[in-house]
Amino acid sequence: MKPSLAATIRERVQRIKTMPAIPAVFLPLLKLLAREEVQVDEVVRLVSYDSAIAAQCLRVASSPLFGMAQPPKSIKGAVMSLGLRRVETILLTCCLGQAFPAKKWALDPIVFWRHSLGCAMVCRKISEKLASADREKAYTAGLMHDIGFMVNCLVFSKEFAPVMERACREGIPLHEVEQETMGFTHSDTGRALAEKWGLADDIIEVISHHHGVEDSQAAQPLVALVHISDLLCRMRGMDYGYYERHRVDLIADPAWAILHKEYHDLEGVDLVQFTFELDEAVEDIHTLVSMVFGSAPGRP
Amino acid sequence: MTINLQPVMTPPLAHAGGEGVDPVYRQIRDLVYKVSGIYKAEEKLYLLTDGCGRRMKQVGVRTLREYWDRLTARPDRDAELRQLLNEVTTGETCLFRSQPQLDALRKVILPELEAQKTKQITRRLRIWSAGCSTGEESYTLAMNLLEESERLLQGWTIEILATDLNDRSVETAKAGIYGGYALRNTTDYYKRKYFTVVDEKKLQVRPEARKLVTFSRLNLQDDSKMLFMKGMDVIFCCNVLIYFDAASKSKVINHFFSNLNFGGYFFLGTSESLMRLNDQFHLVHFPGTIAYWKPSLSSGKL
Numbered sequence: 001m002k003p004s005l006a007a008t009i010r011e012r013v014q015r016i017k018t019m020p021a022i023p024a025v026f027l028p029l030l031k032l033l034a035r036e037e038v039q040v041d042e043v044v045r046l047v048s049y050d051s052a053i054a055a056q057c058l059r060v061a062s063s064p065l066f067g068m069a070q071p072p073k074s075i076k077g078a079v080m081s082l083g084l085r086r087v088e089t090i091l092l093t094c095c096l097g098q099a100f101p102a103k104k105w106a107l108d109p110i111v112f113w114r115h116s117l118g119c120a121m122v123c124r125k126i127s128e129k130l131a132s133a134d135r136e137k138a139y140t141a142g143l144m145h146d147i148g149f150m151v152n153c154l155v156f157s158k159e160f161a162p163v164m165e166r167a168c169r170e171g172i173p174l175h176e177v178e179q180e181t182m183g184f185t186h187s188d189t190g191r192a193l194a195e196k197w198g199l200a201d202d203i204i205e206v207i208s209h210h211h212g213v214e215d216s217q218a219a220q221p222l223v224a225l226v227h228i229s230d231l232l233c234r235m236r237g238m239d240y241g242y243y244e245r246h247r248v249d250l251i252a253d254p255a256w257a258i259l260h261k262e263y264h265d266l267e268g269v270d271l272v273q274f275t276f277e278l279d280e281a282v283e284d285i286h287t288l289v290s291m292v293f294g295s296a297p298g299r300p
Numbered sequence: 301m302t303i304n305l306q307p308v309m310t311p312p313l314a315h316a317g318g319e320g321v322d323p324v325y326r327q328i329r330d331l332v333y334k335v336s337g338i339y340k341a342e343e344k345l346y347l348l349t350d351g352c353g354r355r356m357k358q359v360g361v362r363t364l365r366e367y368w369d370r371l372t373a374r375p376d377r378d379a380e381l382r383q384l385l386n387e388v389t390t391g392e393t394c395l396f397r398s399q400p401q402l403d404a405l406r407k408v409i410l411p412e413l414e415a416q417k418t419k420q421i422t423r424r425l426r427i428w429s430a431g432c433s434t435g436e437e438s439y440t441l442a443m444n445l446l447e448e449s450e451r452l453l454q455g456w457t458i459e460i461l462a463t464d465l466n467d468r469s470v471e472t473a474k475a476g477i478y479g480g481y482a483l484r485n486t487t488d489y490y491k492r493k494y495f496t497v498v499d500e501k502k503l504q505v506r507p508e509a510r511k512l513v514t515f516s517r518l519n520l521q522d523d524s525k526m527l528f529m530k531g532m533d534v535i536f537c538c539n540v541l542i543y544f545d546a547a548s549k550s551k552v553i554n555h556f557f558s559n560l561n562f563g564g565y566f567f568l569g570t571s572e573s574l575m576r577l578n579d580q581f582h583l584v585h586f587p588g589t590i591a592y593w594k595p596s597l598s599s600g601k602l
Binding site: 232249 | 403407408411412571573574575576582583584585586587588590593
């Protein structure tokens, strides 16, 4: 990408401060989550400013995907049962659902969120198989990996609409059409937003390189995990709403080798069995998406 | 088919015990396993007992011991064993059973094969429907390929080989007549284009689709016959290997691997997997389905 293009992206992303629907707790929450040590009370206090987010968080916590049979009565209660970090990821999910005004969506936002939340869940499910992986970090990375897609919708809508249209028509991966047509991809625009928001470095790495894992300098295993999960989602019904005409060979993908080098227990994962397990979670993801994102303001 | 009736091989029992089952059933089960590789786990023994019951009624024997003699001591024992195999291998299926597999074939695999073969003088596509049962999958493939022969595969020679162990199924398949249950996934478009009406409940596949498919009886455990099934571009073997134990499965899969051309694909049923029975195939994902790919020579991954 030309430096002038990078400057254009940064400049246009800087102007996104006018997002009307972004919950007030969102950015402080992001800052909080970027820290190593967080106190329960800090999160509870922050969320108490936004009762709508708090209520939604409690509903989401009772989804089968998060594993609570009964909806918790309070944020503190949810933290006691699920752990602080799990509740943080739920809060993040709820906030992100409201962060985009979505007037200019290039596809049904429900489809987009199914992919993002699906990817978050797949990242965590793979991490659960790998003893030393950080599950909540994996979830967050999966959830955020495609935020550049929304940036494209918001500030590059004129350039992006025909890109999306051609990708759908020809069944080509989106980032390939973006690169060919616009000279940059949602990884580049996502990076600009992630930097503006001050997201953690490893999440920025994921957003920037999930389509080119080998270009990643730091946090390669996390980037590889998101890359694999993204592909799996696109092959198992949590796609961008169109048929991608290609074969995906995950085990021959360089990302698989990177992940395997970091986590030797990947060896024991039966990929076919895992794929079938994912299929069982797809319906839960759909339910959760309508719960969190179905009422996003400005939805067409 | 020749059967060696010397002492029954080590029983491939999944679970010990199973009290209350006549031990002759286990002898029969082991015999069936030996000739066909079909492995009836203890919890599936009832499938065999049902099948034996029906055969005993047909041939008019009253005790299981007598039936065992029919299967092993009489001159026509091979014929009876074949009848029993017919009883225990009838599967329930329908046309257009897996749309994601058909999409993968038409949208990804055929364009890929077309590109590979474009330089060859005779452009030929060979597809094998292994364990074709009563022909539903085979004709589904025929109709989909006929659709493509109007576009991508213009001027191509298309061959579908369809085989099954069950010769009764093969005979039914040749007729190509199906009722409402088998046709439940078939759209009006295909019904109008590729079927003729037999009566108010049944449709028959039109000759142009039927002539694409060659049906024959084949035992996947028959090594000498398997060696002849060469030059396949795609093999479908859906919900067949579930009857096999690991050893027989692995043998059949190795055959499939050598039966395929380089760059060819192998499909299993939607909930089946090769597990770790073969490490030469690459597991690949297509939207909504998985398959196994025999790497092409140029990919350098063999």
